[in-house]
Amino acid sequence: xxxxxxxxxxxxxxxxxxxxxxxxxxxxxxxxxxxxxxxxxxxxxxxxxxxxxxxxxxxxxxxxxxxxxxxxxxxxxxxxxxxxxxxxxxxxxxxxxxxxxxxxxxxxxxxxxxxxxxxxxxxxxxxxxxxxxxxxxxxxxxxxxxxxxxxxxxxxx
Amino acid sequence: xxxxxxxxxxxxxxxxxxxxxxxxxxxxxxxxxxxxxxxxxxxxxxxxxxxxxxxxxxxxxxxxxxxxxxxxxxxxxxxxxxxxxxxxxxxxxxxxxxxxxxxxxxxxxxxxxxxxxxxxxxxxxxxxxxxxxxxxxxxxxxxxxxxxxxxxxxxxxxxxxxxxxxxxxxxxxxxxxxxxxxxxxxxxxxxxxxxxxxxxxxxxxxxxxxxxxxxxxxxxxxxxxxxxxxxxxxxxxxxxxxxxxxxxxx
Numbered sequence: 001x002x003x004x005x006x007x008x009x010x011x012x013x014x015x016x017x018x019x020x021x022x023x024x025x026x027x028x029x030x031x032x033x034x035x036x037x038x039x040x041x042x043x044x045x046x047x048x049x050x051x052x053x054x055x056x057x058x059x060x061x062x063x064x065x066x067x068x069x070x071x072x073x074x075x076x077x078x079x080x081x082x083x084x085x086x087x088x089x090x091x092x093x094x095x096x097x098x099x100x101x102x103x104x105x106x107x108x109x110x111x112x113x114x115x116x117x118x119x120x121x122x123x124x125x126x127x128x129x130x131x132x133x134x135x136x137x138x139x140x141x142x143x144x145x146x147x148x149x150x151x152x153x154x155x156x157x
Numbered sequence: 158x159x160x161x162x163x164x165x166x167x168x169x170x171x172x173x174x175x176x177x178x179x180x181x182x183x184x185x186x187x188x189x190x191x192x193x194x195x196x197x198x199x200x201x202x203x204x205x206x207x208x209x210x211x212x213x214x215x216x217x218x219x220x221x222x223x224x225x226x227x228x229x230x231x232x233x234x235x236x237x238x239x240x241x242x243x244x245x246x247x248x249x250x251x252x253x254x255x256x257x258x259x260x261x262x263x264x265x266x267x268x269x270x271x272x273x274x275x276x277x278x279x280x281x282x283x284x285x286x287x288x289x290x291x292x293x294x295x296x297x298x299x300x301x302x303x304x305x306x307x308x309x310x311x312x313x314x315x316x317x318x319x320x321x322x323x324x325x326x327x328x329x330x331x332x333x334x335x336x337x338x339x340x341x342x343x344x345x346x347x348x349x350x351x352x353x354x355x356x357x358x359x360x361x362x363x364x365x366x367x368x369x370x371x372x373x374x375x376x377x378x379x380x381x382x383x384x385x386x387x388x389x390x391x392x393x394x395x396x397x398x399x400x401x402x403x404x405x406x407x
Binding site: 005006008009011012013015016017018019020022023024026027028029030054 | 193196201204240244302306308311312313315334339342343346
């Protein structure tokens, strides 16, 4: 009798651990976290929009890393974004452009890298010089209204 | 009629009792058979209701979410939503509520009846500490079982959601899993759910064994203690869930 109790408890604990293993490997990102190392590059933006820590870093739409930290430099009045890029993607030229893009019209924001033509490469702890800020919808609408209004003024004279 | 002084006295008694139970746990590792026996009645016998409930919760989640998501053309995120809902909230909470109803009430009734029939005093007469011998194995078994049950609940729920979403409603199987693996974070989502279920296991087991040990040794006393176990531990689980969620996902 006691043996069968032990067996059923063993099955129960085994099933519980198997469920946990399934949640870890199949139902979360644990299996897709690369075991390779990372190197860090940073970039400065006037405006990062809705970018957050862990947002994706993509090249040609392929995810190569993620945002590690976002800081604000109070001397240059810019946002400093530190990115982790996987070691196997270490062939970015020095004049790579980093931009904040939005996936879809209302989707989440990510950093898109566009490689340039420089022969020197970005190394660990280096900084991307050419950046393009996030598009903020209110600003674009504001500019549009402003230009419309000035058109109307010109017609008046 | 709830009297504040009485409630505080009970809380104090419960805390002292908990300390005694915790002090009795180390000696259980020598005689782990006691815990195994309790894990059978607390864990294994709760397994069926957890499996069935998890399956149906996952299935109904998929149905409801698909109905809403399809109006936005966002059926592909179905798996993600089902997974997050189960792993973060429904798995730990619903498993804890079912556990309180199925296993907590049984623990209270068993211990209360032992008290009413003077089996606990009998043990004391034989110089066996009933807290070490009777209460501690039951507490430890409940504490160990609930996280496993909650993990099984979530896993079965996801499979139920997959069954309804992919097999019945025609969501793409690859999109179902790839959305999950891209967006569900192991540490932030899965592990926080596991931590929740560990806390709930502690609370529910504590309330169940304390209410049983503290009940009036009459048939009426056992009945009201069993009711209190289910009511109090359900409320404690829901309240703690809010606090933990506020801390974890802030």
